[in-house]
Amino acid sequence: xEQYIEFIGNNPxxxxxxxxxxxxxxxxxxxAKLSAFKRVNNSQLTQLVNKEDAIxxxxxxxxxxxxxxxxxxxxxxxxxxxxxEIGTLEKQKDTPIILVCTAGLSASKGANKLVKExxxxxxxxxxxxxxxxxxxxxxxxx
Numbered sequence: 001x002e003q004y005i006e007f008i009g010n011n012p013x014x015x016x017x018x019x020x021x022x023x024x025x026x027x028x029x030x031x032a033k034l035s036a037f038k039r040v041n042n043s044q045l046t047q048l049v050n051k052e053d054a055i056x057x058x059x060x061x062x063x064x065x066x067x068x069x070x071x072x073x074x075x076x077x078x079x080x081x082x083x084x085e086i087g088t089l090e091k092q093k094d095t096p097i098i099l100v101c102t103a104g105l106s107a108s109k110g111a112n113k114l115v116k117e118x119x120x121x122x123x124x125x126x127x128x129x130x131x132x133x134x135x136x137x138x139x140x141x142x
Contacts, residue, residue: 054096068139
């Protein structure tokens with residue numbers, strides 16, 4: 001134990017960085033466990049679409065969407081979700097909805113909003129389109 005105290009005393013910056021990283025990882029872990037929506041990977045997304053007719057909602061900018069998106073995905077911007085402009089999704093509150101962004105981070109805001117709007121099954125693609133393209137899964141370009 002004395003060695004830890006000596007290390008912390010001799011390396012305050014390194015110790016501070018370690019603490020920040022520890023709390024960031026812990027925060028992310030608990031946030032994911034306590035969030036109102038679930039995170040899914042690529043294969044789980046495919047299963048939800050094939051077996052439960054899930055709707056994939058791509059929240060990236062229209063230009064990014066046109067460059068390549070998951071087959072059948074609808075493009076709905078985060079700003080539209082924030083303003084409650086969810087269009088045809090309003091009638092599908094019991095259908096699984098999977099939000100997709102670039103890296104799997106920004107779509108969480110939209111997922112929280114959909115949960116507040118009364119959607120029962122909201123999911124987020126872990127890693128976003130980066131994960132999808134990294135696994136060499138098919139894209140539709142328009």
